[in-house]
Structure formats: C-alpha cells, structure tokens
Amino acid sequence: MQRRTRAVALAAAATLAGAGVTACGGGSGSASGDKTITYWATNQSTSLDADKKILQPEIDKFTKQTGVKVKLEVIPSADLLNRILAATTSGKGPDVLNIGNTWSASLQATGAFVDWDKELMAKVGGESRFLPAALKSTGATGQDPASLPLYTSAYELFYNKKLFEAAKISSPPKSWNEFVSTARKLTKDTDGDGKADQWGLGLQGASPSFAAHFAFILGTQHGAKVFSDHTPKFDEAGMVDGIDQWLSWIGKDGIVNPSDAETTDKVALLKNFASGKAGMILAQSSTGLTLGQYDMTTDDYGVAPVPAQDSPAAGAKDIGSFVGGINVAIFRNTGNLDGATQFVKFLTSAKEQVILNKVYGTMPSVTDAKDPAFDTPTLAVARETLTSRAVPLPQIAEEAQFETLVGQAMSSFAAQTATGKQPGKARIKSEMAAANQKLEAGS
Template sequence: MKNKKARFIAVFLIIAALALSACSSGSSDSKSDDKTIKVWTMSPALKDFAKKYTKESGVKVEVQSIPWDSAHDKLLTAVASGKGPDVLQIGNTWVSEFAEAGTFLDLSKYIDDYDNLNPDNFYDSAIETTKYDGKTIGIPWYVDTRALFYRTDILADVGYPKGPETWDDMIDASKKLAARGKDQYAIDLPATDPQFPFMLAWEFGWNYDIDKGVDNFKEQSFKDAIALHHLFYKEGYSQTGKGKEFFQSFSDGSKPMFISGPWDIKTINDRAPEIKGKWDVRLMPKQENNKSMMGGAHLAVFHNSKKVDQALDFINWMADPETQVDWYKTNSELPANKKAWDDPVLADDPKISTFGEQLESTQALPLIPEYERMGQDLIDTLEQINRGGVDIDSALKDYQSKEEKVLKD
C-alpha cells in the first residue's frame, strides 16, 4: 500500500514539474461556462445518449470515451496533475485504489439533495462498492453479475431440465454429461476470470476479512472451493485448455453449460440461432448459498471539479429509473436502480429477469487496492493445480506466501 502511494506521488511530481499550471487550474476549462460539464467514460454510447440530458436541462455534456485498457493510466495521470473531468466512470474493482489516492469528491453530504441518489434505490452490494474509508465515492450506474447458461434439451437428458440447483446436482449432471463420449464435457468454467474462484469461496461460506490479511486464504472453506474447482478438471467435466469458442461448443452440445454475464444472451441469440428454444439461464448453483459477484460501474465527481452541482444533477438524471431503462435499451447494461426492473422490457424477459433475481444474491468484491493482483495470482495458482499437477495444499501455501508479500507492499 505504501508503494502505491509512492507511485502516485512520483507521477504527481513529474507532471507538476512539466506543467505546474495544470495543478491549480481545476478539473474544468476555466473558459467554459456553467452550461457545460466534462464526462470521462469507457462506454462510447454515452456520447449520443447524453444529448437527451442536454435537451432536457440545457447543459452540454462533453463526453470523452476512453478504452478500458488505457483508462487506468489516464485516471492516474489526472490524479497526479489535478486536471480531470467533472464526472468520471469508475469500475467497482478500481474504487479502493483511486479512492486512496484522493480521486473522488466525497458525496455523502450531497445525497439527500437528490431523489435518485438515495442508497435505498440500489442493490446493497452495489452500494458497498461506493463506500471507502467512511466516504461515498460515487453512485451506481449499471451493474452486472454471473449466472448459469445451460442447454435445456441436453440437461433434460441427464435428469436436470431446469438446470442444476446445487453444486451436488452440478457434479452429478457433469458426470453423466462427460460420460457421453470423446470430447464431451459438462461445463466451460471461466478459467481466466479472477472473480470466479472468489465466488465459489463465497458459496462455501467464506468471506474476506481485511483485518485477517493472508490468514483468509488458510480457511477450510476457501480450500474447499479450490478443491471443487479442481474436481471439474481432474474428472474431465471441464476441458483443460482453450478448445472451441464457447458459443460453438454450446451450440454443438459438447459443453452444454457455461457461467457468464447477461451480454452473452445476445451473443447466443446472434451466433447460435439454431438452438433457439433449447437453452436458458438459471441462478448460480447453491452450496451454503448461491452468491454471485456484483460487477458494474459507478459515476463519480472528480475531487476538484468546479461544477459539483451540475455534475450531480447529471448523475441524478443518469440514476433515474426511466433513464436507467433507456440506457439498458441503448447499451444492454443492467440497471443499478432496482425500480427500473419493474419495466416490462426487463421484467417480461425471463432470461434478463433471472439476472435481476441473481443480483439480489450477490456480494461485493474485497475493497482493497491489492484485489486485482490477488485475483490474477489466484488464476495462476489454479493453473498450476489444474494443468500443472501441483498439489492443492502446496499450491495454496505458495499462494499465501505470495499474497503476504503483496499485502506488505
């Protein structure tokens, strides 16, 4: 954590030396008037979408779209220079890192002034990811989670027409599916998603306690989740290695299940129309619970914006249930405002409404700056176990040693 702060300070000093005036100019161009705000986003569709707000309010929204792969560095530079937008999008796994660096205006004292910013409007686990060190750093914009996609026809053949409800059901169904013959598997597990193993651990009753540090990874419930993950590769229920693209193996039935987010509803409809009516989405299988991850993004105000009122009015508009439904229609990103889910476009779509139900059983990822590093290290550890043949106990011991160093840094 000290190293992270040092990195931010170093970048700040370099940029300050090159452009001292940038540090005092604030986030908005001093020549712009109160009728213009600047927004940074990783969602290109917002540029045209925000014109609706301009039409309603008279405030022009200058939207700059930033690719996800360069957004982290651009935000880092903005923090160091003190020159950023009025409103910025922040992925919820980046909250702790940038909050620690002082990126965001604390919105706590403003929330009561805007009807749509009330925390009760949003999913609890989404609100959890807007809090850091007693401050509110943003407002949920859109959310996502993970659920189980499955072939109804093929799962019916092995006794699970509505999909496996528990992980015991999943193991039983997987055994039967893998027994169909060569190159036949049960499920395409998300092998490169660092959030998935944490989800499994939550379902075994595990929780990350910040005060415990690396000792969290010594708990039996965490080991049980890793053992379950390994079981699917050890028994041949999941393919070791990449194999076919997931939509191809889902279409031909060689991998009749996979775990993913709501965007893949459209992918399957577009790329595998031949299986229309032969697949569905259901809640995550249950162990002690069936918790999935709470993903998504927030809208925040840059810490030195000179247009706080205008920025908050825009965020309030974006958080309105009608706007949230309109944004879903535009960009297929799920509403964070729970009232939006009453709209027929969501409520009457059984696959999308399943994701709405799963959002009620979600958990926030650990709000620590080291999270993404921990997740990637865990993926590497699972690779050693599942493909490298390393013993689970040995691999986890090495993982714990590695994360102890990460936390000390």
C-alpha cells in the same frame, strides 16, 4: 494514516492495472467557465463504436435539456484502470467516469473522487432511490459513497437447453455435486475420433478477474472471510477449498476443455457456448443480451442460480455472486461540478436507467426504473440472487490486490492443471500465504 491508506490504494490499483485485470492518456477536466464536461464511459457492448452509437443520442438529449456539452470517450475495459490511475496521479482526468464497482474503495482512498454526501446525494433524488445491494459497492463502509451505481449485475448459470435435452437432463443443477454430474453427462466425443469435442462447462481460465471472482464466491461458500479487517486471509482453509474446487473442473472432474485454461476473451467463451461446444457457462447477467448476437434466444438457453455447496462449512454463507456492476463517479478536479452532477443525475434518472440498462442487458440501479424488459428469466435470476444470495466484495483499499494476486495465481494454476498437473491443496495454501505476504508488504 490517511497518507498510508492512499499509498496502499494506489499500490493496490496499480498492481491490478499492471495485471490487466478488468472490472469490470489522461483527459482534462473542464476549464473554468467552460460548460463542456468530459465523460469516460466503459466499453459495455460488442465494440467501442457500438457504445458510442448507444450513448451519443442520450448525451445529445442531456445537452438539449441543460445546455451542458459532454465530450464522450469510450474506454476499453482492459485500459480503464490504467487510465484512471494516470488521471489520479497527474490531476488531469475527466469530469465524470465509469468504474468497476469492485474498485470503489481502492479508488476512493486515492482522494481523487468527489464524495456523495447527503447534500450532493439529494441532488440525484437521495440514497433511498438506489438498490440497497448496489449501494453497498460504492466505497468504504461507513464513509460517504465515492461513486453511484449505474448498471447492476450478478453471476448466474447459463445452460444449453438442446444439449440438456439430448443428454436427458431434466433441470439445471442446484448443488455443485449435481453440477459436476450434469457436466460429465454433457462432456462427449460427438465426431467419433476418441476425443471429447463437447464439454460440460466453458471457462475463462486465463482471466485473473474471472478467477478471482470465483475465488471469492466459492471461498465464501466454504466459509472463508478473505480479509479480517484489512489483514488478508487468502490461505484460510475455505479459500484453499474454493480454489481447489475451481481447478478440479479443469483437472480431476474433466468437465472443461483444457484449452479453456488459455481463454481470456469472453467472446470466445460465448461463441463456444452458442455453437454447442460447451453445455454450461457461469457468467454475469448481461450475457443474456449478448447471446442474442450469436442467434441464441431463451428457446435455446436457460438460466439458473449459481449452485450451492452440498455440505456447507460451519458458518459459511450461501452466496451465488458478489454484487456486480458499473458505477459512475465525479473527479474532484472537475472545473464544472454543477454540470457533472447534473449529468450523473441524468444517467441515474429512472428514464435513462430504463433506456441504458435495456440495451446493455443489465439491471437498473434505482428502484423507480420500471419496464417489462427487466422481467426476463435472466434478470429475474439476477434479482433473486442480488436480494438473497449476493454480498459485495470487501470494500477496502486492499481489495484490488486480492483480485490481482489471487487471480494471477489461479490462472497460473489453471495452466498447470490443463497439462495434467493439478496443484494439491498444500501447494495452493503455500501460494496463497505468499500472496498474503506480498499484500502486507505493499508489493
């Protein structure tokens, strides 16, 4: 059974990596007796160089405190999972690495990560230090965590205040019907050429990961369970309704620029929002800090929770996000477990959590990290969402295949919808049934 689970995990993660889904050459573990450890960090800011400039001074502090040297490599998000898989296969990986928290259970099942049992957890201050919501996305339910939360985020609605004022919209929408109505008021022909050039909503329609995120959020709002134990339920009515709702924003609702069906790059999305070409976007909380790089302040944009369904299905959960974020893990093949553990303790210390999450615009994953920077409107909405309207993506090995199979199908649907051929619910259900079969066949 353990061997089969590991095979499922590797197949799932490999499929996800092959699809280029992001979360969010192999290195080599430290040689025995060598205090140097290798750290693979995720690209969190606008460039790899920017991340190096942020992280290297903190690493230098750690080395000065402990004597443990750290070789830093910042990995592009699109390459991260492929690099991790190569390391789990070859046994030659870093000592410490960041992972997208939605991959936690899939990667845990490979057996490549150190488990954070009670003894090891005590070395970083104990389980009670971490946000309960974030700790739920660290590995399979009922098992010791295979990673620890580092940066925490949630989806929220960002809106352009100036465009709202010009359209005489007094407040952000709370329900999806209000959302569509608001977006239609924001969709305009501003240059008089007979074609809309300002849109109600900006979307990353060609990003499988973004699409899969909203399949989960909207599907759950419609009552879908996504998985029953380890059995996929992608063709459930709730999932079909959620996917149809997402496609309708591009199609029958007419609130998204059809060219957004080809958008994968978040930078392009944010530039359109900052320039007034889109009145609203749905994005994770770190977006608030990034918008400052496009000369937008909280005078220019507002934030609100992700809207809710107007008529929830019986038994449906009112969620606004999954528990988003980046985790930190230790490879089992490390030659310096003590040094690696000290480094994770450093990264998750209250002081470093304040420093790193402030610069990345995310929320600390520990309860003892306090700073006024985390009281911004953006993070207040994220905190509220994580407290009452967020659940983790399924913490099972098969989760990775959900992201790629459903995400790829939705991106393909978006491309069709942009040409005026929005798939009906019967077609969506058929494609989701095929995705179920692919997952169960291990393909």
